[in-house]
Amino acid sequence: MANILLIAEDKKRELKKVTLNALTFAKQAAEKINGQVIVLAVGAGISKVAEEISAYGVSKVITAETDGLENYIAETWSAVVADVTRANDVGLVCMASTSMGKDLMPRVAATLGAGMASDVLGFDGATFTRTMWAGNAYANVEITTPIKVCTVQGTAFDTAEKAGDSPVESFMPTIPEAKTRFIGFNESVSERPDLTEASVIVSGGRGLKGSENFKLIEDLADLFGGAVGATRAAVDAGWMPNDLQVGQTGKIVASDIYFAIGLSGAIQHMAGMKNSKYIIAINKDEEAPIFEIADAGLVADLFKVLPEITNTIRKEMGK
Ligand SMILES: Cc1cc2nc3c(=O)[nH]c(=O)nc-3n(C[C@H](O)[C@H](O)[C@H](O)COP(=O)(O)OP(=O)(O)OC[C@H]3O[C@@H](n4cnc5c(N)ncnc54)[C@H](O)[C@@H]3O)c2cc1C
Structure with missing residues (x-):
């Protein structure tokens, strides 16, 4: 296996903390397979997110921003992730198991013809450990395709520590003609923190x-x-x-x-x-x-x- 690609997630162009938990998984996995961690930040105006994650000592941060990526749509974003995967000798693509991760990563796997494991708690270099039955059972699964895809249960990993600057480079994605179109976004607004980020x-x-x-x-x-x-x-x-x-x-x-x-x-x-x-x-x-x-x-x-x-x-x- 080669490099590990972690997809960064943001909310209104602020890095979501759970990405840093998934980064700990990615770093541990990279050690097991002697690979490098690459982080991908997708979307318009994503440079602030890229800059923030670049302080965590990864081999590089890639930004993919162009017209058509302002709003998240699994169909277009998965095509971008797949292109970056192919261009960077990536063997494992991962993302935190958030609502977005659960939506995006199966489509990434399908686009790449890759096997996928969800809600992963660990990876020993060959098999992924994941939860099943509401956390009452653990399954060890092997993915047999050359490129593997997984979502990571953020709560199982500590938040990554800052570890030095990483280079940031941009990738000019080609956006495929999509069958889905973004119309609008209705968010429930709260003064309180997000459940997944609250202490x-x-x-x-x-x-x-x-x-x-x-x-x-x-x-x-x-x-x-x-x-x-x-x-x-x-x-x-x-x-x-x-x-x-x-x-x-x-x-x-x-x-x-x-x-x-x-x-x-x-x-x-x-x-x-x-x-x-x-x-x-x-x-x-x-x-x-x-x-x-x-x-x-x-x-x-x-x-x-x-x-x-x-x-x-x-x-x-x-x-
Ligand atoms: C496939 C599936 C997925 C599910 N997913 C989820 C999920 O994501 N999240 C989830 O929460 N549930 C989920 N459930 C439902 C779950 O099984 C339970 O039904 C649910 O969690 C029960 O909610 P509860 O504890 O509020 O209610 P109850 O089980 O009815 O408990 C109420 C408690 O309140 C206590 N109580 C009552 N009055 C007082 C009082 N005055 N003072 C102090 N204590 C009091 C009672 O003693 C009781 O223990 C799922 C179920 C299925 C089948």
């Missing part, structure tokens, strides 16, 4: 009993400048928007502190948050599975204790 997350579940009670969750989250999360039960009930769902079919997070409030700890929820560093659970049922992985737990009625806890922390913080 403190306060999540609520069915125990909150209604959307109005999520104010209790938000109050605690806002004290820390944290993000609000929800279980699928709370999302399905229409109490919280879909993009706040944590779990197997929601966001995979690894915050420094994760408050799990009024949620039972179903395996599908835990699959999305169990890598958080310090988990604090509040549940009135002492048998709730969330207590099995909690670092601190309180068996109590959340409606009694949560306002008290929030007020005490507020006072301690002098807010």
